Amino acid sequence: xxxxxxxxxxxxxGAEAASALRAQGYEKPILLIGDENQAPYQRPPLSKAYLMGxxxxxxxxxxxxxxxxxxxxxxxxxQTVVDIAAPLQRIRLRSGSVLPYEHLILAxxxxxxxxxxxxxxxALYLRTLPDADTIRERLASATSVAVIGGGFIGLEIAxxxxxxxxxxxxxxxxxxxxxxxVSPLLSDFFRDAHEKEGVEILLATGIExxxxxxxxxxxxxxxxxxxxxxxxxVVPNVELARxxxxxxxxxxxxxxxxxxxxxxxxxxxxxxxxxxxxxNARAGGRVRLESVQNAVDQAxxxxxxxxxxxxxxxxxxxxxxxxxxxxFQMAGLSNGHDETIVRGDAASGKFTAFYFKDKRxxxxxxxxxxxxxxxxxxILGSGTKLTPEQAGxxxxxxxxx
Amino acid sequence: MPxxxxxxxxxxxxxxxxxxxxxxxxxxxxxxxxxxxAECGGACMCATCHVFVDEAFLAKLPPIGxxxxxxxxxxxxxxxxxxxxxxxxxxxxxxxxxxxxMPERQT
Ligand SMILES: Cc1cc2nc3c(=O)[nH]c(=O)nc-3n(C[C@H](O)[C@H](O)[C@H](O)COP(=O)(O)OP(=O)(O)OC[C@H]3O[C@@H](n4cnc5c(N)ncnc54)[C@H](O)[C@@H]3O)c2cc1C
Ligand code: FES
Numbered sequence: 490x491x492x493x494x495x496x497x498x499x500x501x502x503g504a505e506a507a508s509a510l511r512a513q514g515y516e517k518p519i520l521l522i523g524d525e526n527q528a529p530y531q532r533p534p535l536s537k538a539y540l541m542g543x544x545x546x547x548x549x550x551x552x553x554x555x556x557x558x559x560x561x562x563x564x565x566x567x568q569t570v571v572d573i574a575a576p577l578q579r580i581r582l583r584s585g586s587v588l589p590y591e592h593l594i595l596a597x598x599x600x601x602x603x604x605x606x607x608x609x610x611x612a613l614y615l616r617t618l619p620d621a622d623t624i625r626e627r628l629a630s631a632t633s634v635a636v637i638g639g640g641f642i643g644l645e646i647a648x649x650x651x652x653x654x655x656x657x658x659x660x661x662x663x664x665x666x667x668x669x670x671v672s673p674l675l676s677d678f679f680r681d682a683h684e685k686e687g688v689e690i691l692l693a694t695g696i697e698x699x700x701x702x703x704x705x706x707x708x709x710x711x712x713x714x715x716x717x718x719x720x721x722x723v724v725p726n727v728e729l730a731r732x733x734x735x736x737x738x739x740x741x742x743x744x745x746x747x748x749x750x751x752x753x754x755x756x757x758x759x760x761x762x763x764x765x766x767x768x769n770a771r772a773g774g775r776v777r778l779e780s781v782q783n784a785v786d787q788a789x790x791x792x793x794x795x796x797x798x799x800x801x802x803x804x805x806x807x808x809x810x811x812x813x814x815x816x817f818q819m820a821g822l823s824n825g826h827d828e829t830i831v832r833g834d835a836a837s838g839k840f841t842a843f844y845f846k847d848k849r850x851x852x853x854x855x856x857x858x859x860x861x862x863x864x865x866x867x868i869l870g871s872g873t874k875l876t877p878e879q880a881g882x883x884x885x886x887x888x889x890x
Numbered sequence: 891m892p893x894x895x896x897x898x899x900x901x902x903x904x905x906x907x908x909x910x911x912x913x914x915x916x917x918x919x920x921x922x923x924x925x926x927x928a929e930c931g932g933a934c935m936c937a938t939c940h941v942f943v944d945e946a947f948l949a950k951l952p953p954i955g956x957x958x959x960x961x962x963x964x965x966x967x968x969x970x971x972x973x974x975x976x977x978x979x980x981x982x983x984x985x986x987x988x989x990x991x992m993p994e995r996q997t
Pocket of ligand 2: 937939
């Protein structure tokens with residue numbers, strides 16, 4: 490019998506790849522190996538509803554456990570793959586078992602970047618369900634919380650902690666929030682939103698030390714912080730791929746079919762660096778994205794590549810984050826834009842910023858404007874033209890583009 | 891557990907016991923019912939969990955919230971009067987036997 494597909498990583502991408510292969514009619518064995526003890530579950534609620542206690546743990550799994558049996562997907566949980574012997578098409582587990590594959594899918598995700606400052610062992614991080622449980626427990630008995638890092642996850646944690654009634658301070662080294670992913674307009678909007686909710690936002694601020702129940706800044710001042718949470722970005726899990734001799738850049742390098750430098754090995758999700766038509770060509774056009782959309786759509790693309798008609802990965806990137814009553818959705822990648830057109834009114838908390846580069850529409854950030862977001866995704870996906878004038882004219886129906 | 895019947899656009903039907911309090915979307919996704927995509931996992935952010943609710947159950951559904959209202963206008967297959975987002979329908983005893991039909995496409 491054929492060795493079938495082995496998937497390394499039981500996260501969103503790995504789980505979706507397994508289901509998508511079955512949905513494509515793939516009949517050979519599928520083995521999904523994950524080093525966490527839980528069956529694949531959703532991470533987004535960990536910094537939102539789950540942290541606030543409004544969603545139970547039993548609702549986090551992506552699939553009912555019985556479904557894996559039903560679809561003949563073998564799950565190996567709590568097992569780490571330590572070696573890939575690419576020429577032999579075999580992998581080895583920490584336990585010593587050696588398993589063959591016909592196709593290998595790397596869905597190893599990413600892990601948190603760790604702080605390198607004095608006292609950093611006091612900081613908590615959020616990536617996994619056990620991480621979230623620890624944070625919930627620590628938050629329960631704390632009154633003051635410091636969040637290091639003003640990116641999406643840091644800000645979501647700040648919003649959740651605030652809703653739980655904590656005194657919250659967000660500390661960001663850059664001069665604005667979410668600087669890597671959003672334009673200054675959105676950074677400012679979310680800074681206002683957090684400040685209105687009573688969160689203290691400290692920008693361009695350096696930390697000297699995490700003390701026992703406080704943060705000491707480079708200027709000598711302090712903030713009380715019984716709990717310190719750090720969300721300063723992630724590093725992709727590429728070590729396994731690198732050791733196997735696969736090409737690695739800012740992630741496991743793949744081509745437009747998501748194939749690595751070995752033709753039998755694919756990489757998807759947070760660990761993969763791929764050529765993206767929506768990315769800034771001047772910056773090389775290759776990106777690594779961290780989103781559910783990217784994990785799911787890349788999984789589907791690989792499933793088609795293995796069982797069906799291979800097609801290049803061309804889905805427009807999109808992402809959402811939820812902070813207080815603001816539903817913020819991004820379509821496309823706005824890096825490198827040279828013109829911003831706003832539809833709606835930021836002051837009302839309902840608006841979309843459309844980004845253009847050389848008059849070409851490249852991305853849209855929507856706050857509580859769902860229809861704009863969906864329209865933007867469709868326009869990006871179909872490659873049709875949207876002019877700055879049309880974007881700015883409320884009377885112009887975006888669905889008509 | 892309330893039973894929910896999911897009918898694909900091809901006519902294929904599947905009945906699932908959905909744990910009380912879970913959404914109709916969760917009942918489908920967790921059990922591998924094709925035809926509901928649910929990209930956002932129930933955050934009311936994606937409109938890819940669109941279903942047509944059997945007329946007999948319409949009156950028993952919770953009212954359409956503001957967010958759902960806006961998103962229903964952006965579904966891949968055009969909205970009909972009985973369109974709902976399945977992540978916004980809780981499986982509750984009063985809806986036992988619910989029948990939903992899935993559109994041809996979600997994206
Ligand atoms: C708190 C939080 C909130 C988020 N919120 C949002 C959001 O609102 N919207 C959004 O779009 N995205 C959000 N994301 C991002 C999204 O969850 C990720 O992009 C997505 O989970 C990536 O899936 P993945 O399968 O590529 O990686 P992961 O989910 O990281 O899964 C990889 C898995 O592989 C395992 N693994 C790694 N190496 C090995 C090995 N050698 N052997 C065995 N197993 C291995 C890892 O332990 C892990 O379980 C959030 C992420 C976090 C952490
Ligand atoms: S699951 Fe995304 S809107 Fe229902």
